[in-house]
Amino acid sequence: MNTEPKAKLTASSPVLLVKDVVAAANYYRDTMGFSYNRFWGEPPNFVILERDGMYVMLRQAEDPKHVVPHWTVADKLWNIYFWVSDVDALYEEFKSRGAKIDYGLCDQPYGCREFGTQDLDGHDIGFGKVVE
Structure with missing residues (x-):
């Protein structure tokens, strides 16, 4: 019996x-290079x-306390x-665009070289590459 699903994510x-x-x-557009077509x-x-x-979806909260x-x-x-192909280059790009760097490039004990940013609402966004 084939149990492999027909639909794929x-x-x-x-x-x-x-x-x-x-x-x-x-x-997100100006500091991290994302784009959007419409609201x-x-x-x-x-x-x-x-x-x-x-992709990242943003929804405006009806009450700011919900953020x-x-x-x-x-x-x-x-x-x-996000896992990325070249974390060092992305870090430099984000710095040059004025992104708020939450923590700089570092090698983590779990095998990733990464850095973090923070958006206008304080959400932390990590970007990393698995280190061989």
Whole structure:
């Protein structure tokens, strides 16, 4: 009996609550190189960002108190983590774009070279490469 599923997962997207979806989307665009085609809602309250085939969805919270970055409830926990092909080059790109660097390039005991950024709402986003 073949138990392999016919449908395959093809992509995923973390969803973050933000205080101001337009400001947040523009920050991701300007400092981390994400792009977007449009906002949804009137006034705008949702956007899908994309970079290199990776997606992030932002939804404006109805109440700013609902925006709770993971690190505020679990020490040093990211909201998003991306694996990348060249972490050193990405770090330099983000620095040159003015991204808020949460922690600089470092080699972690779990085998990743990584760095972290923080968006306008305090969400921590890690970027790393597995070190051979």
